Amino acid sequence: MKIRRVGWTGLRVEPPSSADVPRLAAEIRRRRNHGELSGLAEIVPAAHTLLLVAHRGSEELLDRLARELPTWDLPPARTDGSRLHRIPVRFDGADLDEIAARVGLSRDRVIAHLLRARLRVAFLGFSPGWAYIEGVPAEIQVPRRDSPRARVPGGSVCIANGYLGIYARPSPSGWWIVGTTDVPVWNLEADPPALFGVGDRVQLVEAP
Template sequence: MTRVLPYGARAALVDLDRPEAVLGLHAALRDAPPDGLVELVPAARTLLVRFDPARTNLERLTADLLARTVPDVTELPGEEIVVPVSYAGEDLERVAEQSGLTVREIVARHEQGSYVAAFCGFAPGFAYLTGLDPVLRLPRRSSPRTRVPAGAVAIAGEYTAVYPHASPGGWHLIGYTELSVWDVERAQPHLLMPGTRVRFAGTGR
Protein backbone atom coordinates (compact mmCIF):
# COMPACT_ATOMS: atom_id res chain seq x y z
CA MET A 1 0.00 0.00 0.00
CA THR A 2 1.48 3.34 -1.05
CA ARG A 3 -0.56 5.96 0.81
CA VAL A 4 -3.99 6.89 2.10
CA LEU A 5 -5.29 10.34 1.17
CA PRO A 6 -8.34 12.25 2.46
CA TYR A 7 -11.09 12.52 -0.13
CA GLY A 8 -13.58 15.00 1.24
CA ALA A 9 -15.16 14.60 4.67
CA ARG A 10 -16.54 11.11 4.12
CA ALA A 11 -13.96 9.15 2.13
CA ALA A 12 -10.34 8.11 1.83
CA LEU A 13 -8.47 7.35 -1.38
CA VAL A 14 -6.00 4.47 -1.14
CA ASP A 15 -3.19 4.81 -3.68
CA LEU A 16 -1.80 1.42 -4.76
CA ASP A 17 0.82 0.36 -7.27
CA ARG A 18 -1.07 -2.10 -9.48
CA PRO A 19 -4.60 -3.33 -10.26
CA GLU A 20 -3.99 -6.66 -8.51
CA ALA A 21 -3.28 -4.83 -5.24
CA VAL A 22 -6.53 -2.89 -5.61
CA LEU A 23 -8.42 -6.15 -6.08
CA GLY A 24 -6.72 -7.73 -3.08
CA LEU A 25 -7.49 -4.84 -0.75
CA HIS A 26 -11.03 -4.59 -2.10
CA ALA A 27 -11.59 -8.26 -1.27
CA ALA A 28 -10.04 -7.91 2.19
CA LEU A 29 -12.24 -4.94 3.09
CA ARG A 30 -15.34 -6.53 1.60
CA ASP A 31 -14.85 -9.73 3.61
CA ALA A 32 -13.82 -8.01 6.87
CA PRO A 33 -15.14 -4.44 6.67
CA PRO A 34 -13.85 -1.80 9.06
CA ASP A 35 -16.35 -0.09 11.33
CA GLY A 36 -18.28 2.60 9.47
CA LEU A 37 -17.57 1.36 5.95
CA VAL A 38 -20.21 2.60 3.48
CA GLU A 39 -18.89 1.86 -0.01
CA LEU A 40 -15.83 0.64 -1.92
CA VAL A 41 -15.10 1.99 -5.41
CA PRO A 42 -12.12 0.33 -7.14
CA ALA A 43 -10.26 1.95 -10.04
CA ALA A 44 -7.06 1.08 -11.93
CA ARG A 45 -4.64 1.85 -9.09
CA THR A 46 -6.77 3.42 -6.40
CA LEU A 47 -9.55 2.33 -4.07
CA LEU A 48 -12.07 4.88 -2.82
CA VAL A 49 -13.29 4.01 0.68
CA ARG A 50 -16.43 5.87 1.76
CA PHE A 51 -17.22 5.88 5.49
CA ASP A 52 -19.87 7.07 7.92
CA PRO A 53 -18.34 9.94 9.98
CA ALA A 54 -20.82 9.17 12.78
CA ARG A 55 -19.13 5.79 13.29
CA THR A 56 -15.48 6.41 12.45
CA ASN A 57 -13.08 9.08 11.23
CA LEU A 58 -10.26 9.42 8.73
CA GLU A 59 -7.53 8.76 11.29
CA ARG A 60 -9.03 5.52 12.55
CA LEU A 61 -9.84 4.34 9.05
CA THR A 62 -6.33 5.15 7.81
CA ALA A 63 -4.78 3.20 10.68
CA ASP A 64 -6.98 0.21 9.81
CA LEU A 65 -6.11 0.40 6.10
CA LEU A 66 -2.37 0.67 6.69
CA ALA A 67 -2.47 -2.33 9.02
CA ARG A 68 -4.14 -4.55 6.43
CA THR A 69 -2.29 -7.35 4.68
CA VAL A 70 -3.23 -7.29 1.02
CA PRO A 71 -3.87 -10.86 -0.14
CA ASP A 72 -2.61 -12.25 -3.42
CA VAL A 73 -5.55 -11.85 -5.78
CA THR A 74 -4.63 -15.06 -7.63
CA GLU A 75 -5.32 -17.03 -4.46
CA LEU A 76 -8.71 -15.49 -3.70
CA PRO A 77 -11.82 -17.62 -4.21
CA GLY A 78 -14.38 -16.31 -6.62
CA GLU A 79 -16.94 -17.11 -9.26
CA GLU A 80 -15.63 -17.75 -12.78
CA ILE A 81 -17.59 -16.63 -15.81
CA VAL A 82 -16.85 -18.38 -19.10
CA VAL A 83 -17.27 -16.06 -22.07
CA PRO A 84 -17.75 -17.86 -25.42
CA VAL A 85 -15.97 -15.96 -28.19
CA SER A 86 -16.01 -16.08 -31.95
CA TYR A 87 -12.48 -14.87 -32.70
CA ALA A 88 -13.27 -12.95 -35.87
CA GLY A 89 -12.53 -9.37 -34.88
CA GLU A 90 -11.61 -6.75 -37.46
CA ASP A 91 -8.30 -5.98 -35.76
CA LEU A 92 -6.90 -9.51 -35.48
CA GLU A 93 -4.57 -9.09 -38.47
CA ARG A 94 -3.33 -5.72 -37.20
CA VAL A 95 -2.75 -7.13 -33.72
CA ALA A 96 -0.78 -9.98 -35.32
CA GLU A 97 1.42 -7.51 -37.20
CA GLN A 98 2.08 -5.37 -34.12
CA SER A 99 2.73 -8.27 -31.76
CA GLY A 100 4.78 -10.42 -34.12
CA LEU A 101 2.46 -13.39 -33.65
CA THR A 102 0.15 -15.29 -35.95
CA VAL A 103 -3.61 -14.92 -35.61
CA ARG A 104 -3.76 -18.47 -34.25
CA GLU A 105 -1.18 -17.61 -31.58
CA ILE A 106 -3.08 -14.49 -30.55
CA VAL A 107 -6.27 -16.48 -30.09
CA ALA A 108 -4.44 -19.17 -28.10
CA ARG A 109 -2.79 -16.63 -25.79
CA HIS A 110 -6.04 -14.78 -25.20
CA GLU A 111 -7.89 -18.03 -24.42
CA GLN A 112 -5.16 -19.19 -22.05
CA GLY A 113 -5.31 -16.05 -19.93
CA SER A 114 -6.73 -16.08 -16.42
CA TYR A 115 -8.60 -12.80 -16.01
CA VAL A 116 -10.14 -10.91 -13.12
CA ALA A 117 -12.52 -7.96 -13.38
CA ALA A 118 -10.50 -5.19 -11.75
CA PHE A 119 -12.86 -2.21 -11.97
CA CYS A 120 -15.66 -0.74 -14.05
CA GLY A 121 -15.73 2.46 -16.05
CA PHE A 122 -16.29 4.12 -19.40
CA ALA A 123 -19.88 2.82 -19.60
CA PRO A 124 -22.27 0.81 -17.37
CA GLY A 125 -21.17 -2.81 -17.44
CA PHE A 126 -17.74 -2.15 -18.97
CA ALA A 127 -15.30 -4.18 -16.87
CA TYR A 128 -11.54 -3.81 -17.20
CA LEU A 129 -10.09 -7.34 -16.97
CA THR A 130 -6.53 -7.85 -15.75
CA GLY A 131 -4.36 -10.80 -16.71
CA LEU A 132 -3.72 -10.08 -20.39
CA ASP A 133 -0.61 -11.72 -21.84
CA PRO A 134 2.16 -9.05 -21.97
CA VAL A 135 2.76 -9.77 -25.67
CA LEU A 136 -0.81 -8.67 -26.41
CA ARG A 137 -0.55 -5.37 -24.56
CA LEU A 138 -0.77 -2.83 -27.36
CA PRO A 139 -1.63 0.88 -27.31
CA ARG A 140 -5.15 1.85 -28.24
CA ARG A 141 -5.98 2.46 -31.88
CA SER A 142 -4.80 5.82 -33.18
CA SER A 143 -8.26 6.37 -34.69
CA PRO A 144 -11.15 5.24 -32.46
CA ARG A 145 -14.24 3.78 -34.07
CA THR A 146 -17.42 5.81 -33.87
CA ARG A 147 -19.38 2.63 -33.14
CA VAL A 148 -18.30 -0.68 -31.61
CA PRO A 149 -21.09 -3.28 -31.37
CA ALA A 150 -22.25 -4.77 -28.09
CA GLY A 151 -20.46 -8.04 -27.38
CA ALA A 152 -17.18 -7.03 -29.02
CA VAL A 153 -14.19 -8.60 -27.26
CA ALA A 154 -11.24 -6.23 -27.29
CA ILE A 155 -7.76 -5.54 -25.94
CA ALA A 156 -5.87 -2.33 -25.14
CA GLY A 157 -2.94 -1.64 -22.86
CA GLU A 158 -2.85 -4.16 -20.03
CA TYR A 159 -6.57 -4.99 -20.21
CA THR A 160 -9.11 -6.99 -22.15
CA ALA A 161 -12.85 -6.29 -22.09
CA VAL A 162 -16.28 -7.01 -23.51
CA TYR A 163 -18.21 -4.00 -24.80
CA PRO A 164 -21.58 -4.12 -22.98
CA HIS A 165 -23.35 -1.73 -25.37
CA ALA A 166 -22.85 -0.30 -28.82
CA SER A 167 -20.60 2.73 -28.30
CA PRO A 168 -17.55 4.54 -29.64
CA GLY A 169 -14.29 2.82 -28.78
CA GLY A 170 -10.58 2.75 -29.48
CA TRP A 171 -9.67 -0.78 -28.40
CA HIS A 172 -8.50 -3.52 -30.78
CA LEU A 173 -11.40 -5.83 -31.67
CA ILE A 174 -10.38 -9.49 -31.68
CA GLY A 175 -13.74 -11.25 -31.40
CA TYR A 176 -17.39 -11.23 -30.45
CA THR A 177 -19.56 -12.90 -27.85
CA GLU A 178 -23.31 -13.40 -27.64
CA LEU A 179 -23.12 -13.42 -23.83
CA SER A 180 -24.81 -10.34 -22.38
CA VAL A 181 -22.52 -8.80 -19.78
CA TRP A 182 -25.04 -6.05 -18.95
CA ASP A 183 -28.78 -6.65 -18.70
CA VAL A 184 -31.04 -4.36 -16.68
CA GLU A 185 -33.66 -7.14 -16.53
CA ARG A 186 -31.39 -9.26 -14.31
CA ALA A 187 -31.38 -8.93 -10.53
CA GLN A 188 -27.69 -8.02 -10.89
CA PRO A 189 -27.40 -6.26 -14.28
CA HIS A 190 -23.60 -6.33 -14.28
CA LEU A 191 -22.27 -9.84 -14.98
CA LEU A 192 -18.59 -8.96 -14.50
CA MET A 193 -18.49 -7.24 -11.13
CA PRO A 194 -15.02 -6.39 -9.68
CA GLY A 195 -13.38 -9.55 -8.40
CA THR A 196 -15.15 -11.85 -10.87
CA ARG A 197 -12.87 -14.35 -12.58
CA VAL A 198 -13.24 -14.58 -16.36
CA ARG A 199 -12.15 -17.11 -18.95
CA PHE A 200 -12.59 -16.76 -22.70
CA ALA A 201 -13.41 -19.86 -24.76
CA GLY A 202 -13.37 -19.88 -28.55
CA THR A 203 -16.51 -21.17 -30.22
CA GLY A 204 -14.75 -22.32 -33.37
CA ARG A 205 -16.87 -20.11 -35.57
Template sequence: MRVRPYGDRALILDMDDAGEVVSWVSAIREARLPGVADVVPAARTVLVAAADGTDVGALAAVLQHVEVDPGRGEAEPSAAEVRDDEIVIRVEYGGPDLGDVGELTGLGPDGVVAAHTATSWRVAFGGFAPGFAYLVGGDPRLQVPRRHTARTSVPSGAVGLAGEYSGIYPRPSPGGWQLIGTTDAVLWDLDRDPPALLRPGATVRFEAVRV
Protein backbone atom coordinates in the same frame (compact mmCIF):
# COMPACT_ATOMS: atom_id res chain seq x y z
CA MET B 1 -0.15 1.42 -1.02
CA ARG B 2 -0.51 5.12 -0.19
CA VAL B 3 -3.48 6.61 1.70
CA ARG B 4 -4.79 10.13 1.11
CA PRO B 5 -7.86 11.90 2.56
CA TYR B 6 -10.76 12.47 0.18
CA GLY B 7 -12.76 15.20 1.85
CA ASP B 8 -13.78 14.45 5.43
CA ARG B 9 -15.77 11.27 4.69
CA ALA B 10 -13.49 9.09 2.60
CA LEU B 11 -9.98 7.94 1.77
CA ILE B 12 -8.20 7.35 -1.53
CA LEU B 13 -5.73 4.48 -1.73
CA ASP B 14 -3.13 4.92 -4.49
CA MET B 15 -1.95 1.72 -6.21
CA ASP B 16 0.76 0.89 -8.72
CA ASP B 17 -1.45 -1.10 -11.09
CA ALA B 18 -4.95 -2.51 -11.59
CA GLY B 19 -3.97 -5.93 -10.24
CA GLU B 20 -3.07 -4.35 -6.91
CA VAL B 21 -6.46 -2.59 -6.92
CA VAL B 22 -8.27 -5.93 -7.25
CA SER B 23 -6.28 -7.48 -4.39
CA TRP B 24 -6.88 -4.56 -2.04
CA VAL B 25 -10.60 -4.36 -2.77
CA SER B 26 -10.91 -8.06 -2.02
CA ALA B 27 -8.93 -7.77 1.22
CA ILE B 28 -10.86 -4.75 2.51
CA ARG B 29 -14.24 -6.32 1.78
CA GLU B 30 -13.28 -9.60 3.38
CA ALA B 31 -11.88 -7.85 6.48
CA ARG B 32 -15.33 -6.30 7.12
CA LEU B 33 -13.73 -3.34 8.86
CA PRO B 34 -16.02 -1.30 11.11
CA GLY B 35 -16.60 2.16 9.73
CA VAL B 36 -16.33 1.22 6.05
CA ALA B 37 -19.51 2.18 4.17
CA ASP B 38 -18.37 1.38 0.62
CA VAL B 39 -15.34 0.38 -1.44
CA VAL B 40 -15.09 1.67 -5.02
CA PRO B 41 -12.27 0.48 -7.33
CA ALA B 42 -10.83 2.44 -10.27
CA ALA B 43 -7.82 2.05 -12.57
CA ARG B 44 -5.11 2.91 -10.02
CA THR B 45 -7.07 3.89 -6.91
CA VAL B 46 -9.55 2.52 -4.38
CA LEU B 47 -12.06 4.87 -2.75
CA VAL B 48 -12.97 3.85 0.81
CA ALA B 49 -16.07 5.70 1.99
CA ALA B 50 -16.47 6.02 5.74
CA ALA B 51 -19.70 5.38 7.61
CA ASP B 52 -21.35 8.16 9.62
CA GLY B 53 -19.43 8.99 12.77
CA THR B 54 -16.23 7.24 11.69
CA ASP B 55 -12.87 8.85 12.45
CA VAL B 56 -11.26 8.89 8.99
CA GLY B 57 -7.77 9.21 10.46
CA ALA B 58 -8.27 6.11 12.59
CA LEU B 59 -9.67 4.25 9.59
CA ALA B 60 -6.57 5.16 7.56
CA ALA B 61 -4.39 3.66 10.30
CA VAL B 62 -6.43 0.45 10.33
CA LEU B 63 -6.18 0.11 6.56
CA GLN B 64 -2.39 0.09 6.79
CA HIS B 65 -2.61 -3.22 8.64
CA VAL B 66 -4.98 -5.05 6.28
CA GLU B 67 -3.39 -8.28 5.06
CA VAL B 68 -3.40 -8.46 1.26
CA ASP B 69 -2.73 -11.47 -0.94
CA PRO B 70 -1.34 -9.89 -4.15
CA GLY B 71 -2.39 -12.85 -6.29
CA ARG B 72 -5.97 -13.12 -5.17
CA GLY B 73 -9.17 -11.39 -6.21
CA GLU B 74 -12.70 -11.80 -4.92
CA ALA B 75 -14.86 -13.86 -7.25
CA GLU B 76 -18.47 -12.68 -7.46
CA PRO B 77 -20.06 -14.57 -10.34
CA SER B 78 -23.59 -13.58 -11.30
CA ALA B 79 -26.20 -15.14 -13.58
CA ALA B 80 -23.93 -16.77 -16.14
CA GLU B 81 -22.24 -20.05 -16.82
CA VAL B 82 -19.70 -20.56 -14.05
CA ARG B 83 -17.05 -23.24 -14.33
CA ASP B 84 -14.61 -23.81 -11.47
CA ASP B 85 -15.54 -20.42 -10.02
CA GLU B 86 -14.81 -18.66 -13.31
CA ILE B 87 -17.30 -16.86 -15.53
CA VAL B 88 -16.86 -18.33 -18.98
CA ILE B 89 -17.31 -15.97 -21.95
CA ARG B 90 -17.54 -17.69 -25.33
CA VAL B 91 -15.96 -15.64 -28.12
CA GLU B 92 -16.01 -15.96 -31.89
CA TYR B 93 -12.53 -14.70 -32.72
CA GLY B 94 -11.92 -12.92 -35.99
CA GLY B 95 -12.46 -9.26 -35.12
CA PRO B 96 -11.32 -6.55 -37.54
CA ASP B 97 -8.13 -5.87 -35.57
CA LEU B 98 -7.09 -9.47 -34.89
CA GLY B 99 -4.52 -9.41 -37.69
CA ASP B 100 -3.07 -6.09 -36.52
CA VAL B 101 -2.81 -7.36 -32.93
CA GLY B 102 -1.08 -10.46 -34.26
CA GLU B 103 1.51 -8.25 -35.96
CA LEU B 104 1.94 -5.88 -32.99
CA THR B 105 2.54 -8.76 -30.59
CA GLY B 106 4.42 -11.02 -32.98
CA LEU B 107 2.04 -13.83 -32.08
CA GLY B 108 0.00 -13.97 -35.27
CA PRO B 109 -3.83 -14.27 -35.15
CA ASP B 110 -3.84 -17.85 -33.85
CA GLY B 111 -1.30 -16.96 -31.18
CA VAL B 112 -3.40 -14.01 -30.02
CA VAL B 113 -6.44 -16.28 -29.60
CA ALA B 114 -4.35 -18.86 -27.74
CA ALA B 115 -2.94 -16.22 -25.39
CA HIS B 116 -6.33 -14.57 -24.78
CA THR B 117 -7.96 -17.87 -23.82
CA ALA B 118 -5.05 -19.52 -21.99
CA THR B 119 -5.17 -17.56 -18.74
CA SER B 120 -7.83 -16.22 -16.42
CA TRP B 121 -8.63 -12.52 -16.24
CA ARG B 122 -9.97 -10.53 -13.30
CA VAL B 123 -12.42 -7.62 -13.28
CA ALA B 124 -10.49 -4.66 -11.89
CA PHE B 125 -13.28 -2.08 -12.11
CA GLY B 126 -16.21 -0.97 -14.22
CA GLY B 127 -16.73 2.19 -16.24
CA PHE B 128 -17.22 3.81 -19.64
CA ALA B 129 -20.73 2.34 -20.01
CA PRO B 130 -23.08 0.28 -17.81
CA GLY B 131 -21.79 -3.29 -17.79
CA PHE B 132 -18.34 -2.49 -19.23
CA ALA B 133 -15.61 -4.19 -17.18
CA TYR B 134 -11.87 -3.58 -17.33
CA LEU B 135 -10.20 -6.99 -17.16
CA VAL B 136 -6.60 -7.43 -16.04
CA GLY B 137 -4.18 -10.27 -15.38
CA GLY B 138 -4.05 -11.77 -18.87
CA ASP B 139 -0.99 -12.71 -20.88
CA PRO B 140 1.34 -9.64 -20.81
CA ARG B 141 2.22 -10.24 -24.49
CA LEU B 142 -1.28 -8.99 -25.35
CA GLN B 143 -0.61 -5.44 -24.19
CA VAL B 144 -1.21 -3.32 -27.27
CA PRO B 145 -2.02 0.39 -27.74
CA ARG B 146 -5.44 1.71 -28.60
CA ARG B 147 -6.16 2.38 -32.26
CA HIS B 148 -4.81 5.68 -33.58
CA THR B 149 -8.34 6.53 -34.77
CA ALA B 150 -11.38 5.51 -32.76
CA ARG B 151 -14.37 3.93 -34.49
CA THR B 152 -17.61 5.91 -34.41
CA SER B 153 -19.55 2.71 -33.74
CA VAL B 154 -18.44 -0.56 -32.14
CA PRO B 155 -21.07 -3.33 -32.01
CA SER B 156 -22.45 -4.80 -28.83
CA GLY B 157 -20.47 -7.84 -27.70
CA ALA B 158 -17.19 -6.77 -29.35
CA VAL B 159 -14.18 -8.09 -27.42
CA GLY B 160 -11.17 -5.81 -27.39
CA LEU B 161 -7.69 -5.10 -26.06
CA ALA B 162 -6.13 -1.80 -24.99
CA GLY B 163 -3.00 -1.41 -22.88
CA GLU B 164 -3.07 -3.94 -20.06
CA TYR B 165 -6.84 -4.43 -20.34
CA SER B 166 -9.30 -6.63 -22.16
CA GLY B 167 -12.97 -5.69 -22.29
CA ILE B 168 -16.34 -6.36 -23.88
CA TYR B 169 -18.55 -3.58 -25.26
CA PRO B 170 -21.98 -4.01 -23.60
CA ARG B 171 -23.83 -1.96 -26.22
CA PRO B 172 -23.11 -0.19 -29.53
CA SER B 173 -20.90 2.84 -28.90
CA PRO B 174 -17.83 4.68 -30.17
CA GLY B 175 -14.55 3.07 -29.16
CA GLY B 176 -10.85 2.89 -29.83
CA TRP B 177 -9.92 -0.56 -28.55
CA GLN B 178 -8.36 -3.22 -30.77
CA LEU B 179 -11.23 -5.60 -31.61
CA ILE B 180 -10.35 -9.30 -31.76
CA GLY B 181 -13.73 -11.05 -31.54
CA THR B 182 -17.39 -10.99 -30.53
CA THR B 183 -19.57 -12.66 -27.92
CA ASP B 184 -23.30 -13.14 -27.38
CA ALA B 185 -22.93 -12.71 -23.61
CA VAL B 186 -25.27 -10.08 -22.16
CA LEU B 187 -23.13 -7.73 -20.09
CA TRP B 188 -25.92 -5.51 -18.71
CA ASP B 189 -29.48 -6.61 -18.00
CA LEU B 190 -31.81 -4.58 -15.76
CA ASP B 191 -33.95 -7.70 -15.21
CA ARG B 192 -30.95 -9.46 -13.66
CA ASP B 193 -29.83 -9.02 -10.04
CA PRO B 194 -27.25 -7.56 -10.16
CA PRO B 195 -27.59 -6.11 -13.68
CA ALA B 196 -23.85 -6.31 -14.46
CA LEU B 197 -22.58 -9.71 -15.54
CA LEU B 198 -18.97 -8.87 -14.64
CA ARG B 199 -18.43 -7.24 -11.25
CA PRO B 200 -15.15 -6.09 -9.67
CA GLY B 201 -13.17 -9.05 -8.38
CA ALA B 202 -14.82 -11.66 -10.58
CA THR B 203 -12.65 -14.17 -12.43
CA VAL B 204 -13.24 -14.49 -16.17
CA ARG B 205 -12.02 -16.96 -18.76
CA PHE B 206 -12.53 -16.60 -22.51
CA GLU B 207 -13.33 -19.64 -24.60
CA ALA B 208 -13.04 -19.78 -28.37
CA VAL B 209 -16.17 -20.77 -30.30
CA ARG B 210 -15.42 -23.08 -33.21
CA VAL B 211 -17.14 -21.92 -36.39
Protein backbone atom coordinates in the same frame (compact mmCIF):
# COMPACT_ATOMS: atom_id res chain seq x y z
CA MET C 1 0.80 3.38 1.00
CA LYS C 2 -0.51 6.83 0.02
CA ILE C 3 -3.73 7.94 1.70
CA ARG C 4 -5.60 11.23 1.46
CA ARG C 5 -9.07 12.53 2.18
CA VAL C 6 -11.41 13.27 -0.72
CA GLY C 7 -14.10 15.75 0.27
CA TRP C 8 -16.01 15.23 3.52
CA THR C 9 -16.82 11.54 3.16
CA GLY C 10 -14.13 10.03 0.93
CA LEU C 11 -10.72 8.44 1.42
CA ARG C 12 -8.40 7.69 -1.51
CA VAL C 13 -5.95 4.85 -0.89
CA GLU C 14 -3.04 3.97 -3.18
CA PRO C 15 -1.30 0.75 -2.10
CA PRO C 16 2.36 0.14 -3.00
CA SER C 17 1.34 -2.22 -5.82
CA SER C 18 -1.73 -2.38 -8.04
CA ALA C 19 -1.89 -6.09 -7.16
CA ASP C 20 -2.68 -5.03 -3.58
CA VAL C 21 -5.86 -3.17 -4.60
CA PRO C 22 -8.15 -6.25 -4.82
CA ARG C 23 -6.53 -7.75 -1.71
CA LEU C 24 -7.12 -4.58 0.28
CA ALA C 25 -10.69 -4.28 -1.03
CA ALA C 26 -11.36 -7.89 -0.01
CA GLU C 27 -10.06 -7.31 3.52
CA ILE C 28 -12.14 -4.14 3.92
CA ARG C 29 -15.26 -5.98 2.73
CA ARG C 30 -14.55 -8.84 5.14
CA ARG C 31 -14.24 -6.47 8.09
CA ARG C 32 -17.35 -4.54 7.08
CA ASN C 33 -19.32 -7.78 6.76
CA HIS C 34 -18.24 -8.65 10.30
CA GLY C 35 -19.54 -5.31 11.60
CA GLU C 36 -16.18 -3.63 12.17
CA LEU C 37 -16.68 -0.90 9.56
CA SER C 38 -20.42 -0.34 9.67
CA GLY C 39 -20.04 3.34 8.79
CA LEU C 40 -18.51 2.53 5.41
CA ALA C 41 -20.95 3.03 2.53
CA GLU C 42 -18.91 2.23 -0.59
CA ILE C 43 -15.70 0.45 -1.60
CA VAL C 44 -14.68 1.42 -5.14
CA PRO C 45 -11.54 -0.24 -6.56
CA ALA C 46 -9.77 1.17 -9.62
CA ALA C 47 -6.60 0.20 -11.47
CA HIS C 48 -4.14 1.52 -8.86
CA THR C 49 -6.30 3.04 -6.13
CA LEU C 50 -9.24 2.38 -3.85
CA LEU C 51 -11.92 4.93 -2.93
CA LEU C 52 -13.68 4.49 0.39
CA VAL C 53 -16.88 6.45 1.01
CA ALA C 54 -18.36 6.79 4.50
CA HIS C 55 -21.97 7.39 5.46
CA ARG C 56 -22.74 10.93 6.60
CA GLY C 57 -21.94 11.15 10.28
CA SER C 58 -19.28 8.41 10.09
CA GLU C 59 -16.43 10.56 8.80
CA GLU C 60 -14.30 9.76 11.87
CA LEU C 61 -14.09 6.19 10.54
CA LEU C 62 -12.01 7.50 7.64
CA ASP C 63 -9.51 9.08 10.03
CA ARG C 64 -9.18 5.74 11.81
CA LEU C 65 -8.73 3.87 8.53
CA ALA C 66 -6.08 6.35 7.41
CA ARG C 67 -4.09 5.49 10.54
CA GLU C 68 -4.68 1.74 10.54
CA LEU C 69 -4.69 0.63 6.89
CA PRO C 70 -0.87 0.68 6.52
CA THR C 71 -0.60 -1.78 9.44
CA TRP C 72 -3.07 -4.38 8.14
CA ASP C 73 -2.04 -7.84 7.00
CA LEU C 74 -3.72 -8.51 3.67
CA PRO C 75 -5.13 -11.87 2.56
CA PRO C 76 -3.35 -13.72 -0.25
CA ALA C 77 -4.58 -13.10 -3.77
CA ARG C 78 -7.54 -15.31 -4.66
CA THR C 79 -6.71 -18.03 -7.16
CA ASP C 80 -9.70 -20.35 -7.34
CA GLY C 81 -12.40 -19.15 -4.96
CA SER C 82 -13.93 -16.50 -7.20
CA ARG C 83 -16.63 -16.96 -9.83
CA LEU C 84 -15.54 -18.23 -13.22
CA HIS C 85 -17.23 -16.94 -16.38
CA ARG C 86 -16.66 -18.89 -19.59
CA ILE C 87 -17.37 -16.50 -22.45
CA PRO C 88 -17.94 -17.98 -25.94
CA VAL C 89 -16.28 -15.70 -28.49
CA ARG C 90 -16.36 -15.64 -32.27
CA PHE C 91 -12.87 -14.53 -33.23
CA ASP C 92 -14.07 -12.43 -36.15
CA GLY C 93 -12.65 -9.14 -34.92
CA ALA C 94 -11.82 -6.49 -37.50
CA ASP C 95 -8.47 -5.80 -35.81
CA LEU C 96 -7.07 -9.30 -35.38
CA ASP C 97 -4.82 -9.12 -38.45
CA GLU C 98 -3.42 -5.72 -37.48
CA ILE C 99 -2.79 -6.87 -33.90
CA ALA C 100 -0.97 -9.92 -35.27
CA ALA C 101 1.19 -7.71 -37.50
CA ARG C 102 2.02 -5.35 -34.64
CA VAL C 103 3.14 -8.12 -32.27
CA GLY C 104 4.83 -10.26 -34.92
CA LEU C 105 2.59 -13.31 -34.58
CA SER C 106 0.08 -15.06 -36.78
CA ARG C 107 -3.63 -14.44 -36.35
CA ASP C 108 -4.04 -17.99 -35.01
CA ARG C 109 -1.30 -17.45 -32.41
CA VAL C 110 -3.00 -14.28 -31.17
CA ILE C 111 -6.24 -16.23 -30.75
CA ALA C 112 -4.39 -19.06 -28.99
CA HIS C 113 -2.93 -16.60 -26.48
CA LEU C 114 -6.40 -15.22 -25.75
CA LEU C 115 -7.85 -18.70 -25.24
CA ARG C 116 -5.07 -19.64 -22.79
CA ALA C 117 -5.12 -16.35 -20.89
CA ARG C 118 -5.82 -16.37 -17.14
CA LEU C 119 -8.12 -13.36 -16.98
CA ARG C 120 -9.55 -11.62 -13.93
CA VAL C 121 -11.83 -8.62 -13.43
CA ALA C 122 -9.66 -5.84 -11.99
CA PHE C 123 -12.30 -3.12 -11.64
CA LEU C 124 -15.54 -1.81 -13.12
CA GLY C 125 -16.40 1.49 -14.75
CA PHE C 126 -16.74 3.56 -17.93
CA SER C 127 -20.25 2.34 -18.80
CA PRO C 128 -22.91 -0.04 -17.39
CA GLY C 129 -21.61 -3.61 -17.45
CA TRP C 130 -18.09 -2.66 -18.47
CA ALA C 131 -15.31 -4.54 -16.69
CA TYR C 132 -11.58 -3.92 -17.01
CA ILE C 133 -10.36 -7.50 -17.27
CA GLU C 134 -6.64 -7.94 -16.66
CA GLY C 135 -4.37 -10.76 -17.73
CA VAL C 136 -3.98 -10.25 -21.48
CA PRO C 137 -0.67 -12.01 -22.25
CA ALA C 138 2.32 -9.71 -22.73
CA GLU C 139 2.97 -11.27 -26.15
CA ILE C 140 -0.20 -9.72 -27.59
CA GLN C 141 -0.55 -6.50 -25.61
CA VAL C 142 -1.13 -3.38 -27.70
CA PRO C 143 -1.79 0.27 -26.75
CA ARG C 144 -5.05 2.00 -27.55
CA ARG C 145 -5.72 2.74 -31.21
CA ASP C 146 -4.33 6.01 -32.54
CA SER C 147 -7.70 6.71 -34.18
CA PRO C 148 -10.71 5.71 -32.05
CA ARG C 149 -13.83 4.47 -33.77
CA ALA C 150 -17.04 6.47 -33.44
CA ARG C 151 -18.97 3.24 -32.86
CA VAL C 152 -18.34 -0.43 -32.17
CA PRO C 153 -21.23 -2.91 -31.91
CA GLY C 154 -22.53 -4.22 -28.62
CA GLY C 155 -20.95 -7.58 -27.83
CA SER C 156 -17.55 -6.52 -29.19
CA VAL C 157 -14.64 -8.15 -27.35
CA CYS C 158 -11.68 -5.77 -27.34
CA ILE C 159 -8.18 -5.38 -25.91
CA ALA C 160 -5.92 -2.42 -25.11
CA ASN C 161 -3.18 -1.57 -22.61
CA GLY C 162 -3.13 -5.06 -21.10
CA TYR C 163 -6.88 -5.19 -20.47
CA LEU C 164 -9.77 -6.95 -22.17
CA GLY C 165 -13.29 -5.56 -22.24
CA ILE C 166 -16.72 -6.49 -23.59
CA TYR C 167 -19.11 -3.77 -24.74
CA ALA C 168 -22.67 -4.17 -23.50
CA ARG C 169 -24.03 -1.82 -26.15
CA PRO C 170 -22.81 0.18 -29.17
CA SER C 171 -20.19 2.69 -28.07
CA PRO C 172 -17.26 4.81 -29.23
CA SER C 173 -14.02 2.94 -28.65
CA GLY C 174 -10.27 3.28 -28.93
CA TRP C 175 -9.73 -0.44 -28.25
CA TRP C 176 -8.88 -3.22 -30.72
CA ILE C 177 -11.69 -5.60 -31.67
CA VAL C 178 -10.68 -9.27 -31.44
CA GLY C 179 -14.13 -10.85 -31.59
CA THR C 180 -17.79 -10.78 -30.64
CA THR C 181 -19.94 -12.55 -28.07
CA ASP C 182 -23.66 -12.99 -27.45
CA VAL C 183 -23.22 -13.09 -23.67
CA PRO C 184 -25.10 -10.14 -22.09
CA VAL C 185 -22.75 -8.36 -19.71
CA TRP C 186 -25.49 -5.94 -18.58
CA ASN C 187 -29.09 -7.03 -17.99
CA LEU C 188 -31.50 -4.79 -16.08
CA GLU C 189 -33.74 -7.78 -15.35
CA ALA C 190 -30.93 -9.62 -13.56
CA ASP C 191 -29.84 -9.12 -9.96
CA PRO C 192 -27.25 -7.70 -10.06
CA PRO C 193 -27.55 -6.28 -13.59
CA ALA C 194 -23.78 -6.52 -14.22
CA LEU C 195 -22.49 -9.97 -15.15
CA PHE C 196 -18.99 -9.36 -13.78
CA GLY C 197 -17.80 -8.50 -10.29
CA VAL C 198 -14.36 -7.45 -9.13
CA GLY C 199 -12.15 -10.51 -8.68
CA ASP C 200 -14.18 -12.76 -10.99
CA ARG C 201 -12.19 -15.03 -13.28
CA VAL C 202 -12.86 -15.00 -17.02
CA GLN C 203 -12.03 -17.63 -19.61
CA LEU C 204 -12.58 -17.10 -23.32
CA VAL C 205 -13.73 -20.14 -25.26
CA GLU C 206 -14.18 -20.40 -29.00
CA ALA C 207 -17.83 -20.17 -29.96
CA PRO C 208 -19.14 -23.06 -32.08
